Amino acid sequence: MVERKKYLDKVIPFIDKDIIKVIVGFRRSGKSILLKLIQKYLKDNGRREEQFIYINFEDYQNVKYKDPDILYPYILEQMENKREKNYVFFDEIQELKDFEKVINSLRVIENVDVYITGSNSKLLSGELATYLAGRYVSINIFPFSFDEYIEGKKELGEDFLGREELFNHFIIEGGMPFIAAGDLDKQSKETYLQDIYGSVVLRDIVERNNVRNVDLLDRIIKYIFANVGNIVSGSSLSKYFKSENRNINVETILKYLGYCADAFLIYPLRKNSLIGKEELRVKEKYYVVDHGIRECLLHTNLRDIQLILENIVAMEALSRGYNVTIGEVEKKEVDFVLEKGSVKIYLQVTYLLADEKTADREFGSLLLINDNYRKIVLSLDPILQPRDGIEHKKIYDFLLEKDW
Numbered sequence: 001m002v003e004r005k006k007y008l009d010k011v012i013p014f015i016d017k018d019i020i021k022v023i024v025g026f027r028r029s030g031k032s033i034l035l036k037l038i039q040k041y042l043k044d045n046g047r048r049e050e051q052f053i054y055i056n057f058e059d060y061q062n063v064k065y066k067d068p069d070i071l072y073p074y075i076l077e078q079m080e081n082k083r084e085k086n087y088v089f090f091d092e093i094q095e096l097k098d099f100e101k102v103i104n105s106l107r108v109i110e111n112v113d114v115y116i117t118g119s120n121s122k123l124l125s126g127e128l129a130t131y132l133a134g135r136y137v138s139i140n141i142f143p144f145s146f147d148e149y150i151e152g153k154k155e156l157g158e159d160f161l162g163r164e165e166l167f168n169h170f171i172i173e174g175g176m177p178f179i180a181a182g183d184l185d186k187q188s189k190e191t192y193l194q195d196i197y198g199s200v201v202l203r204d205i206v207e208r209n210n211v212r213n214v215d216l217l218d219r220i221i222k223y224i225f226a227n228v229g230n231i232v233s234g235s236s237l238s239k240y241f242k243s244e245n246r247n248i249n250v251e252t253i254l255k256y257l258g259y260c261a262d263a264f265l266i267y268p269l270r271k272n273s274l275i276g277k278e279e280l281r282v283k284e285k286y287y288v289v290d291h292g293i294r295e296c297l298l299h300t301n302l303r304d305i306q307l308i309l310e311n312i313v314a315m316e317a318l319s320r321g322y323n324v325t326i327g328e329v330e331k332k333e334v335d336f337v338l339e340k341g342s343v344k345i346y347l348q349v350t351y352l353l354a355d356e357k358t359a360d361r362e363f364g365s366l367l368l369i370n371d372n373y374r375k376i377v378l379s380l381d382p383i384l385q386p387r388d389g390i391e392h393k394k395i396y397d398f399l400l401e402k403d404w
Helices: 005-014 031-044 060-066 068-079 099-107 127-132 146-155 163-173 186-209 214-226 234-243 250-262 291-298 305-319 356-367 395-399
Strands: 020-025 052-056 086-091 112-118 136-141 266-273 279-288 323-329 332-340 343-349 374-379 391-394
Touching (some): 005 020, 020 031, 052 060, 052 068, 068 086, 146 163, 163 291, 163 305, 186 291, 214 234, 214 250, 214 279, 214 291, 234 250, 279 291, 305 323, 305 332, 332 356, 356 374, 374 395, 391 395
Parallel strands (some): 020 112, 052 086, 266 323, 343 374
Antiparallel strands (some): 332 343
């Protein structure tokens, strides 16, 4: 089991604190594994398994506990006569009706520490946010980043491969944990990823939001997948469908895109001016949570290598907790602006600096930024050519750096 240390480290400071630990993220991205890692950490630090109460609401044998009037008395019964701390783990809590009331009731019990997972960003909206009112911490978990992908391959005995070769595999396979750490043939991997896509679309988007036009939703998603890293707006999508003799209003398109973002399938990144600091609201790019899913649907990751490299870097930055936006300076684009606390990094991502014109373009926009924060061009060039204080790094080396 790959130890997802960067996520576990985010949880550890809040153990035994009067605060609900909420772990959210894309379906099958490792939330359940993180709960197991938390339990292992607790046992390694003196807690006993008898102190744990774990319920996965997607497990059919727990279907009766989806009724809060049955679940709550059951939890109290499990805790009865226990003087030690009780650790309650609820997996995929959105399957539980009125879960907010149950969580709030458990929170006020003195000897209870609660951990929940969910596959929708709206988990923290509405009643739960009202009930908890600042008494929760949210940890967003992503599919494997490149370093975790390598760790998964090591567990399979594939550590003889160099990082460049492993990165080439990563470009195709993506980072879904079961793929990266599972000994599957190509067809089985593709089937698994298609099943994930189907379950997310049908359960986390269609059923949750009562989507009627499933075919339209599927076409919007695949359009976004095909145009990862390109500017996309509701009006541009509407025009695209109109060219196919389908009149779809912008409001419907934006609503469907919102559903996809809520399910963590896609991540919209806003474009900001780096001079005036104004937010260019109509300009957004979308990135997919796992490029392996994109490959199994479109089979174009290698053809669209530039877009995939951007996607990999964007997801890595988000998984490290950075606020990520697209920059613009004097009408030239900066691929990513990363901010976290006092740290700011400007990134340009390209496949290869094939000629001087390409190099001038990639370095040029960074040279227009007049501050002292890190500025880096990332590519797969075998020979690095930093210039004028701007770093030039291989993408896979940068992804494996511990500290950015």
